[in-house]
Amino acid sequence: MKKKTPVGIVLIFMIILSGAAIAFSAEPQDLERLVLKAREGNPLVSAAEERVIQAEGALQEAGAKMGPKFGAGIAAIWPKDRFMPIEGIPLGFGNVYIAAAGFVQTIYAGGSLSASREAAKLARDAAVAEKERVSQTVANSVRIAYYNWKRASAKKMVAAEALKLAGDHLGRAERLFRSGLVARGDVLRSKVAVADAELALIRADNAVSISGTALENAVGSPTEISEAGVRYPEYVPSKEALTGTESNIKTAYENRMEIRMYDLMSRRAAKVARAAEGLLLPQIIAAGGLINSGDEFFPSGNEEMILSLMARWTIFDSGEASAKTKQAKAQAREFLHLMDDMKNRIRMEVTGAELDLRSSLSRREVARRQVSESEEDYRIAVRRYEEQVGTNLEMLDARLALTKSRTEEIDALYDVLIAEANLIYSLVK
16 A cells, blocks of 8 residues: 555645734844834824824923014005095194004903913923823733733644644554554544644644734735744743732822823823913013004004003803813812722722733643643553554543643743733833
């Protein structure tokens, strides 16, 4: 009988050569490069930057309202009756031209203008804090997507190894069948096992492609990396992973941008309330200008300097300023309540991330022991089958157990890395 090459081996080489999946590299430089690329070009970060620019524009606008306004203008009057008297214009002028230049300056506005400027500055600072948190969120999303992609790549290699083992066993069963030592059922069951392994490898390859797309989406642009094989990264616990829970929670309270944002927005609302209160206080405005008029364009020779000082006091506004003040003060208190709620959520996030990390570390230790034991069990099952003291079913079960234990080890490892990334993200490190 002509010896056949197991079909699983062919499929392995087809997938490896296809390059369908994006790259895997255990080097941390790749991850940091992707994080930096996302911080610079992710649409969410760019949108947050635009909000900062808007807030800076609002701050400039609020500051401009406190400064003087300068202007100039010219007007012309062509009366039907050239000798019709016009107030302020000597009799005998025909067509009349008037030119003027002047300024207006608010001297006192009850503190409303300065309060509005301070409110705009606090809003700008809140926008900067929001941008920083958005950048941190994008970076953490990239890390998680990267680890999930590496997880999928590692599982693909496990699936490829499982297919190779299934193909080896099929060849072993065929040799024993040709020697008359086993029944044809062993060969058929081995072929079914190869087909199952092929399907598992196809699914694993598709998972790599999907996770690669998710990584590109997290980065916000093509990742520009190529597949280069898999090797498991060594996990070294970070300082945060070794620090106590209460210390980490305290660090999070001090560093989280959300708490800073709520504090800034509460203070801003208080300034808005102060600006509204100032509307009921006296307003003092100074104005001045130089006016010239004559019957020629551009008039000259009749310059007149004008200076004026105006005081205005809104005594009753039907409660409009009071209503604005009430709204702003309520909003300030609202942000303080939201800040308290955020502290509760931060405590939950930090505690949850630490528990996930501990659980994943425990699972990893068990999985590593399980892999060692299942490898030995598979070696013994192969030897027993070759010596005809073990059954084909025992052989298949041992291979499935080995594949499962290797998959569990991969899941545990990348769950550790993701849990630590979430812990560091919750602390804003």
